[in-house]
Amino acid sequence: MTTSAGHVAATASAAAAIRDEQGRVLIVDPVRKERWNLPGGHVEEGELPSAALRRELREELGLDLEVGDLLVTAWVTRPEGSHVFYVFDGPVLDAEWQRAIRPQESEIGEIRFCRPEDIAPSMIPPFALAIWNRALAAREEKRAAYLELAL
Template structure:
């Protein structure tokens, strides 16, 4: 009898702010919770996490703002489903021009909004990413990289 197969997925996202310090989040049409703009890394095309973040922002938001350094590397283990590697990069402050140019990829996103980073409404972001969210905000504030292992 062989062990159950496990899978590994990898995704990348960007953390953007407006001038008031609010964070840009997006509402995927295919998931229950809001997320940062981002998505899967195309490992079959040798895509790096950084390149995936840049591509996903361009595809999902229709803009190409500069993406900065890595803020968070997370390893999320879900029993019976495998693991997910998640990389979150610093997108910085979106200019008013970039904000005005946002054009959502309607096949994946229904809306976007800016929210106070430390005062998210309960149930807005995925519960299993709360620790990752807090560590990413702290890493951004402190100018460092966070590593967050999450076991569900």
């Protein structure tokens, strides 16, 4: 999208750090992307990031979940343009909630709960690891973080 001044506007997405009772993080394997990611997706024009996240969780996983505090805002500058990532704290899903997950087949190929240290760098986009690690640290520190990454 181009602004009236001719500048390219940044795109945005919102994701959640959802855990199970063992502290493992929910990750999803999007059908249209090569690598795993946190559940969430694109923020539409005029949409609040938290509302976008709730919408995406309903669409992709079939879950209507409360979104917690913002953990990280990350501004990522890439050759194709800038993107803002919002990562929110998600709930802990017990076994009943986990059984209720219904991945949308056209969007999500697979889901998995795993410990952050078990996520291989090759599984996720290169810049995502820094964002995820900062989000998990922000949760522990009870303090939101801001990152700027240039690729």
